[in-house]
Amino acid sequence: MHRLRLRRGSGLRIATLALLAGIAAGCGGAQEGGAGGAGRVAVMLPPGERPFWMPLARDFERAHPGVTVDLIEGPQSTDLRENLYTASLLARDPSFDLVYMDVTWTSKFAAAGWLRPLEGAFPPQERDRWLPAAREAGMFRGRLYRVPVRTDVGLLYYRRDWLEGAGYAPPSTFDELVRVARALEDPPRRWGFVWQGKQYEGLVCDYLEVLTGFGGTWVDPATLEVGLDRPQAAAALEFLVRCRSVDPISPPGVATYQEEESRRLFQDGRAVFLRNWPYVWRLAQREDSPIRGKIGAMSMVHAPGGRSAGTLGGWGLGVSAYSRRPDLAVAFIRHVTTLESQRVLCGETGYAPALIEAYRDSALLAANPFLDRIGRLHANAVARPGIARYALASDILQRHLSAALAGGEPAARALREAARETRLMLGRAGAAEAR
Ligand code: GLC
Numbered sequence: 001m002h003r004l005r006l007r008r009g010s011g012l013r014i015a016t017l018a019l020l021a022g023i024a025a026g027c028g029g030a031q032e033g034g035a036g037g038a039g040r041v042a043v044m045l046p047p048g049e050r051p052f053w054m055p056l057a058r059d060f061e062r063a064h065p066g067v068t069v070d071l072i073e074g075p076q077s078t079d080l081r082e083n084l085y086t087a088s089l090l091a092r093d094p095s096f097d098l099v100y101m102d103v104t105w106t107s108k109f110a111a112a113g114w115l116r117p118l119e120g121a122f123p124p125q126e127r128d129r130w131l132p133a134a135r136e137a138g139m140f141r142g143r144l145y146r147v148p149v150r151t152d153v154g155l156l157y158y159r160r161d162w163l164e165g166a167g168y169a170p171p172s173t174f175d176e177l178v179r180v181a182r183a184l185e186d187p188p189r190r191w192g193f194v195w196q197g198k199q200y201e202g203l204v205c206d207y208l209e210v211l212t213g214f215g216g217t218w219v220d221p222a223t224l225e226v227g228l229d230r231p232q233a234a235a236a237l238e239f240l241v242r243c244r245s246v247d248p249i250s251p252p253g254v255a256t257y258q259e260e261e262s263r264r265l266f267q268d269g270r271a272v273f274l275r276n277w278p279y280v281w282r283l284a285q286r287e288d289s290p291i292r293g294k295i296g297a298m299s300m301v302h303a304p305g306g307r308s309a310g311t312l313g314g315w316g317l318g319v320s321a322y323s324r325r326p327d328l329a330v331a332f333i334r335h336v337t338t339l340e341s342q343r344v345l346c347g348e349t350g351y352a353p354a355l356i357e358a359y360r361d362s363a364l365l366a367a368n369p370f371l372d373r374i375g376r377l378h379a380n381a382v383a384r385p386g387i388a389r390y391a392l393a394s395d396i397l398q399r400h401l402s403a404a405l406a407g408g409e410p411a412a413r414a415l416r417e418a419a420r421e422t423r424l425m426l427g428r429a430g431a432a433e434a435r
Pocket of ligand 1: 078102103104151152201202205277312313314315
């Protein structure tokens, strides 16, 4: 029933399965070698996050003698890690006790029966300590399956120094953004606007906030109504196409960029505007950063009369239905979601914490004064639809957005086709798919 979702043909499928086999083999070894045999918990993380989780894992091991925490480094791409977890869970493989999940995975993984419900372990008074949007992203059909560790919200960064120097206020509409970017850019040395245009989940995030700014919608999770063939949806895609090829404020390569490619260009002082997540702020303020003290951040601009939005992102932990040590897995979640652990994880990285009280914490605010602003910009968060078939809906949208960006399909036609395919897919799934 649930097929392994791989996007780039059989070569990737083989590579993914080989990586999974390697991970499983590595996990087995760790299990046998676990000192004292009191147990082991394993979780796969993005490679960049692993160093920041290490102190949390070591603290947990100290508090639980004989227990080993395996922090397994997965691939960089969100989509590939989802594929790996999916393949493992489909095979009822106990290698991962914990699933480190994007906001969009909860429904699919919970609907498939791959996760243990957690509301017994985290009663309402504990859940009230989490940001409402992050908490909601862990719920499926009234039950809790994912505890938020960190949250994300899409932001528009800009070169405050350049805008001020040229007498521009930060733009508030899409047209103003293009106008200011054109005035300040000097391509290819300096581009106007960089973002995530590659065919992957990040492109959907970028599109969703532009779509919201034009007053459009994607899929209503309650009714499964699809809004992609409405004029607002076409206008939003036309804006991205315009940035890349009509009023080219974005480099042609933007269609291959993920978060880091776009951040590097901005951080090297080669872009006026950047769409990205909160982690960028902390890196931009490092001692050796050429843009230190020179940037501002706000939510994405909007159409006249529209509203600014930032796509809700974020990561949290669920417990695999196939874990042999769910008790330890829950204990580890508790450990990494305390205020002290949020200080460790978010202070250093600039990630936005999931705990409400963390936004008032003086230690965290001292490490990252931008936190205060992120907390306020979080109010503009717009969620991707929490439907069990989210991955398929995202695949369809990614494909058609990408075709339009590459110039292969006019925006309105691409989205009409995306709407048709989405309706067909959801129609088959039935209304029961809605959360
Ligand atoms: C960030 C967000 C996540 C999103 C991903 C897209 O990691 O937290 O929600 O899906 O970027 O690349």
